[in-house]
Amino acid sequence: MSQRTEFDPLRLLDALHAGAERDCAFEATAADAAREWQAHARRVLTGHLGFLERPVPPVEAEVEQTVDRGSYVRERVVLRTWPDATMPVYVLVPKGLTGPAPCVLALHGHGYGVRDIVGLWEDGSERWEPDGYHKDFGCALAERGFVSRRPR
Template identity: 45%
Template structure:
């Protein structure tokens, strides 16, 4: 057999069979712990930077919220910027949200700014300025710049192409050669941003959630599995199966984690968040996270949440749209469960 199509399919089916065998032979809690450990090992570990002091870069008064920009660091030798949005009229400690953007020009794309930092007065793109939508609902929001996008593109890539869309390929391949992954770095830095958000006097650290879109949802689910301070989560434009999405459609290399499918398919990995509240959102015409994969993931997650006795904590919204955020239900759901 010269072509490997059916051979790859068989490898996938063999992996699923192994997952089922393991699930049947292990107690559910034991399997959850093993999968959590496996996920951590697959994405790689990073050294903490406990001695770093955050730096305030700017503070801007907007109509009904304050926008700050801070410099943070989660691992030695590497820093990143994050926007913090705070409602002006809030009283008492606020619920907090870690907002994670997907492919695009960085955190500015979700806080209502253009790539140069000026206000974006145009119709919002696929990210829908979702961090602004959250702060307008009375939540404190932190939106970190994800490694490889916007101002965090590598100089090596910009030297070759000043308009390089991102640095995902170079970061992913070099980290994999070092036994780490870009997902692992991004999730580690997201947790560092969470550290800072939880330390703010305006925020109730017991009521912190996360919302991610596309690649940001990948980061959000990994961070939530690893960090139970995230009490509720919204995943947009991402929930699916590996088989229907990254195996069937050409994706950025940052979606692939070596060895991960040996342990579980994506719905079971997302299900490690259970029984914490989880909202899944997807467009009916999303070309890279197709609707059939979304529906399969939802069915599997419904079984997981029912087994956990938390059926009512899983909510979904399949809206008429493409690869984009809707938020028509998700924003208010997140505000409700964190309140």
């Protein structure tokens, strides 16, 4: 059975850039040369991305909703990520914390998204028993003492 090459992203990327100039090829053999390459590659990448020259706003966070979930609290927080952009996140905080706690950035996969890991049904209503594709693993982490956070 032969391998299907259309599923290989490296082959696709190599084909797309076959004739491109490789002005950031890594050929350093010593630490100083590697640091010079890093500085050069960062400048080139920044130029290609095109948005990094904009000033980054100070971090702003607004708690939109707080829900008591028994052993932890779920907060819906909106973060300002750029002058004209925000990002909603859920933060699950165990009750009774008296100091720093371990934190997990909980990334959901398929299913219906972040609600599937923070104790919500697809329509936004509360779910109190684990269900769904992810079995509310964000809730399980909070119940075990982890601060659990996921960009939505």
